[in-house]
Amino acid sequence: DGGITQSPKYLFRKEGQNVTLSCEQNLNHDAMYWYRQDPGQGLRLIYYSQIVNDFQKGDIAEGYSVSREKKESFPLTVTSAQKNPTAFYLCASSTRGGRDEQYFGPGTRLTVT
């Protein structure tokens, strides 16, 4: 079955540590996205990538980094520079750009203490 996987579902880290969230898709989609969701809030765009080896900052990129070495994979690193990293992180993909339906992974809930 095609889809997007994110791992792990729950992640706990100590303040000051970098952590990498995994996102893999087998839908053969060119575009991939990372969003952050806080309680009672909408989704805010962190980074997006239209094609392998290329990515752009979204609205809240500070304290995050990404790579896109393979079409299927778009890992997100939450660095120690991110002031408030505790959140629900969602990865998505689409065939092209924003006009197309975005398919979301199940999310990773990160808690930093």
Place this chain on the structure above:
Amino acid sequence: GQSLEQPSEVTAVEGAIVQINCTYQTSGFYGLSWYQQHDGGAPTFLSYNALDGLEETGRFSSFLSRSDSYGYLLLQELQMKDSASYFCAVMANSGYALNFGKGTSLLVTP
């Protein structure tokens, strides 16, 4: 900049009809999307309107008025499983990602 406004909460009775409104401000508008998200789950795509008018998909319909910068999602024959958050979204200025509203939490009661 871009902004989307939608009510934060709506409550309706099982079997009823509910309308969730969305007004937006954006440059370079391409279309309005709607997503559903159950608590703790992944958002799933419901509909996309690029042109004015009503699009119907089963119990769900979505409407767009480009001149009024306004759209709505209409849910008919409400079921308990429709209790979820509903987000409207427009394409970001980049042309590739989406900007989402803060979401409307729909509670369906017996």
